[in-house]
Amino acid sequence: MDNATHADSSTAHQxxxxxxxxxxxEARSPEILLEVxxxxxxxxxxxxxxxxxxxxxxxxxxxxxGPNGAxxxxxxxxxxxxxxxxxxxxxxxxxxxxxxxQECLQRINYASSFNTLQxxxxxxxxxxVFARLYGLTNPGPRIRELAAYFEIIDLLPKRYWDLxxxxxxxxxxxxxxxxxxxxxxxxxxxxxxxxxxxxxxxSLIEEARRALGVSILYTSHRMDEVNRIxxxxxxxxxxxxxxxxxxxxxxxxxxxxxxxxxxxxxxxVVEAFLVERGQRHxxxxxxxxxxxxxxAQIPALIFGLSERGVWITDIEVKKPTLEDVFLRIARGAxxxx
Amino acid sequence: MMSGNRIGxxxxxxxxITKRSLEVIMDLLVFSLMTVVVFGFITRFLVGxxxxxxxxxxxxxxxxxxxxxxxxYSLSVGSLWNIWARNLSNLFIAPLSLTEYIVAHMLSGxxxxxxxxxxxxxxxxxxxxxxxxxxxxxxLALFFMNLTIFSWAVGxxxxxxxxxxxxxxxxxAWxxxxxxxxxxxxxxxxxxxxPVLQSVAYALPPTFVFEAARQxxxxxxxxxxNWSYAAAAAAENLIYFVLAVQAFALMVARxxxxxxxxxxEG
Numbered sequence: 030m031d032n033a034t035h036a037d038s039s040t041a042h043q044x045x046x047x048x049x050x051x052x053x054x055e056a057r058s059p060e061i062l063l064e065v066x067x068x069x070x071x072x073x074x075x076x077x078x079x080x081x082x083x084x085x086x087x088x089x090x091x092x093x094x095g096p097n098g099a100x101x102x103x104x105x106x107x108x109x110x111x112x113x114x115x116x117x118x119x120x121x122x123x124x125x126x127x128x129x130x131q132e133c134l135q136r137i138n139y140a141s142s143f144n145t146l147q148x149x150x151x152x153x154x155x156x157x158v159f160a161r162l163y164g165l166t167n168p169g170p171r172i173r174e175l176a177a178y179f180e181i182i183d184l185l186p187k188r189y190w191d192l193x194x195x196x197x198x199x200x201x202x203x204x205x206x207x208x209x210x211x212x213x214x215x216x217x218x219x220x221x222x223x224x225x226x227x228x229x230x231x232s233l234i235e236e237a238r239r240a241l242g243v244s245i246l247y248t249s250h251r252m253d254e255v256n257r258i259x260x261x262x263x264x265x266x267x268x269x270x271x272x273x274x275x276x277x278x279x280x281x282x283x284x285x286x287x288x289x290x291x292x293x294x295x296x297x298v299v300e301a302f303l304v305e306r307g308q309r310h311x312x313x314x315x316x317x318x319x320x321x322x323x324x325a326q327i328p329a330l331i332f333g334l335s336e337r338g339v340w341i342t343d344i345e346v347k348k349p350t351l352e353d354v355f356l357r358i359a360r361g362a363x364x365x366x
Numbered sequence: 367m368m369s370g371n372r373i374g375x376x377x378x379x380x381x382x383i384t385k386r387s388l389e390v391i392m393d394l395l396v397f398s399l400m401t402v403v404v405f406g407f408i409t410r411f412l413v414g415x416x417x418x419x420x421x422x423x424x425x426x427x428x429x430x431x432x433x434x435x436x437x438x439y440s441l442s443v444g445s446l447w448n449i450w451a452r453n454l455s456n457l458f459i460a461p462l463s464l465t466e467y468i469v470a471h472m473l474s475g476x477x478x479x480x481x482x483x484x485x486x487x488x489x490x491x492x493x494x495x496x497x498x499x500x501x502x503x504x505x506l507a508l509f510f511m512n513l514t515i516f517s518w519a520v521g522x523x524x525x526x527x528x529x530x531x532x533x534x535x536x537x538x539a540w541x542x543x544x545x546x547x548x549x550x551x552x553x554x555x556x557x558x559x560x561p562v563l564q565s566v567a568y569a570l571p572p573t574f575v576f577e578a579a580r581q582x583x584x585x586x587x588x589x590x591x592n593w594s595y596a597a598a599a600a601a602e603n604l605i606y607f608v609l610a611v612q613a614f615a616l617m618v619a620r621x622x623x624x625x626x627x628x629x630x631e632g
Contacts, residue, residue: 072625106628109459113622131461139459144631145452150382158382161375162460188386204456 060087061123062212062244063108068117070103070268077103079268080117085212085246090238092259092276093248094355099265101248102143105216108246109139121212135163140205141216145197148190152181152200155189156207163208175203179233195226202233212244219254227251231258252352262351266358276351283349283357288320288327290334291343298337306330324348368469372462376470383447384478393439393540395482398432402486406494419584425496426583427553427576429487433479433513434520434572435543440475441468441521442528442539449533452631464618468525472518479514501582504591509575512599516571519603519610520546526617532630551576571606574599 063085070078078100085091093101106112108119110130119126121133146155153172160168176182179199184192192200198218205213218234219227235258237243249255255262256276264272264279272279292299299318303310308330309321322330327346334341384390405428412421448454457467490496498506524538549563550572556564567573574595581592621627 070625103625106625109455111455111458111622111628112625113619131463134459134461137459139456143452144455146456147379147383147447147451147453149386149451150379154379154382158375158379159456159460161378162372162457162462164369164371164461 061085062087062121063246064118064120065104065108066118066120068104068107068119069115070100070107070112071115077268078107078114081265081268081270083263083270083273085244087211087244088242089260090245090247090258092255092262093246093265094250094252094255094262095265095358096250096355098267100268101265102216104265105139105141105214105246105248108214110134135208136210137212137214138205138208138210139214139216140198140201140218142198142201142218142220142222143216144201146189146200146204149188151186152189152192153185155200156185156204159204160207165207168207171207172203175206179203194221195223195230198222198226198230199233202230202237206237206241206243209241210243212246215245215247217249218247219249219251227254234258250355252350252355256351264354264358271358272354279354280349280351283353284323284325285349285353286322286324286327287347288322288330289317289345289347290320290331290341291317292334292339292341294339299334299339302333302337302339303330306333368463368466372460372466373470373473376457376462376467377474380444380470380474383444387447390443393443394436394478395485398436398482398486399489401428401432402489403493406490406496409496410494422496422583423580424553425490425494426498426579429483429490429498430509430513430572430576430579431547431552432486433483433510434517434546436479436482437472437475437514437517438521438524438543439540440478441471441518442524444471444474445525446528446533446536446539449528449630454631455628468522468614475517475521476514479510483510501579502590505578505582508591508596509579512571512575512596512603515603515607516599517543519606522610522614526614529621529627529630530617532626546570546572549573555580568598569602571599571602574602 061084065084066082068078068081069076081100081104083091093104095101103112107114108126110126121129122136124133126133146152147158156172156176157168160172165171172185173182176185179202181196181199181203184196184200189197189200198221201218205215215234219230222230231254234245238245238258245258247255247259259276262272262274262276262279263270272282274282293316296312296315300310300312303318303320306326308326311319313319320330331341331344402425405425409421409425412424415421445454448457458464487498490498501509520543524542527535527538549566550570551559551567552572556567556573556577559567578592578595578599618627621630
């Protein structure tokens with residue numbers, strides 16, 4: 030009836046319940062949990078995802094970043110099997126997803142602010158349904174253990190739709206951890222949260238990673254989050270991967286820096302020197318100059334001004350942030366790829 | 367291989383939702399109870415005013431029709447609850463196959479139908495002296511089976527259309543089935559229909575069930591099974607069900623290709 034049915038036979042030899050991690054033979058490197066190769070998705074003439082390839086290694090948090098419409102959610106939907114790719118290959122734990130769908134889904138999970146659980150039924154009932162879907166034979170202790178960990182024990186009897194956005198996010202995270210997944214796909218899990226709750230949620234995700242050793246593919250367009258929790262960042266723009274590096278590595282790709290100097294001396298001397306060197310600058314205050322420059326030129330600028338008798342009393346260097354990288358990509362700059 | 371655990375999980379969810387949803391209780395139980403009461407009084411009036419047997423065809427048709435309605439409603443609307451709650455994707459990113467999901471909803475529909483059919487049959491018996499058991503247990507079992515399979519076929523097509531086009535066509539989930547009520551001669555003999563519609567009626571499995579039920583109920587003593595009608599209904603059901611499964615599979619595949627399956631909750 031569906032493309033999953035043929036996968037049933039491949040799991041026929043397995044017992045109900047969470048698949049033992051060692052039971053599935055690894056065809057490729059055991060360090061790679063998810064491998065995506067030349068993934069393409071066309072919606073009619075529109076190409077939403079354009080030939081992307083990447084891997085999620087064991088123990089890592091990989092960020093999938095990009096502006097709205099970059100193809101992040103479509104990619105996640107294909108990785109979850111609810112949208113069919115036009116072309117390409119998805120492999121979990123060394124096994125083809127299309128041929129071993131249920132076996133792979135047993136070992137991964139998903140959390141998103143865009144999906145919710147059944148609002149009319151209680152948190153406990155929702156979690157019980159999902160625990161049974163993942164084959165947990167005695168789910169009560171596992172649910173209580175996670176509920177205690179995320180500090181929502183008192184919410185278990187409450188109806189899901191009576192919870193706040195932050196509480197729902199915690200319940201969604203518990204749902205995502207029920208089957209002890211090796212990999213969780215998270216699609217903007219903090220999108221609907223205020224900064225304080227988002228910060229707490231991120232702490233919970235970091236803690237879950239430390240305590241449970243779970244790997245995460247994390248989509249977001251919040252730079253601070255990505256910078257904080259991701260080991261690697263993949264930048265998507267118009268369906269393509271335009272950059273793939275560590276957060277620090279990405280920011281290093283931007284050579285620009287902003288130098289702010291507080292000085293004791295004549296402003297015209299400073300101005301003449303900067304004009305001579307062709308530096309864009311401004312004076313936000315009479316004795317403060319802000320210079321748009323590059324990291325490599327900063328020592329020469331400071332030294333040059335000192336040589337001309339300008340006494341520098343304070344130096345402030347603003348390095349590019351991940352947000353600067355993001356904005357450059359979103360605005361079409363090609364010097365960060 | 368299908369997993370009883372996963373089918374049980376979907377049934378558990380169905381139980382929780384049914385208990386907590388006034389809409390489901392109204393649509394299934396209350397609607398059935400009110401209808402059987404109204405039809406019971408109409409039957410009582412007609413039995414007093416005209417042919418007693420013909421009058422009782424109304425309540426007979428109503429009781430059997432509820433088997434179709436509740437089964438089909440349960441299969442189609444059951445999924446809408448998950449779409450409305452933005453929970454359908456969560457189910458399918460668990461290792462639940464679509465086949466397991468559909469089988470669970472079919473079972474859920476049969477259980478609901480058995481309960482409600484039992485209740486309204488009891489009301490018909492004690493409130494309006496209409497004994498459905500007069501049809502005989504074998505007849506009842508065959509009627510139940512044929513009507514259920516037909517409702518599954520319709521339910522699958524409706525569900526496939528919802529997956530394909532989204533919730534903008536969700537009214538079909540509870541409305542489309544009523545198109546078949548006059549065409550399958552639920553409350554009157556097929557001979558009442560114009561010749562063209564009679565041909566259409568005989569292309570629908572429930573027609574044979576309703577005709578056979580009226581024959582069996584009209585017989586003085588408990589009559590046997592009209593095997594030719596039972597076979598005709600079963601054969602047509604087989605064709606409809608196989609076609610419905612194929613159509614459903616194609617619609618789901620297309621829904622996943624176009625991205626509508628994921629967008630249904632957006």
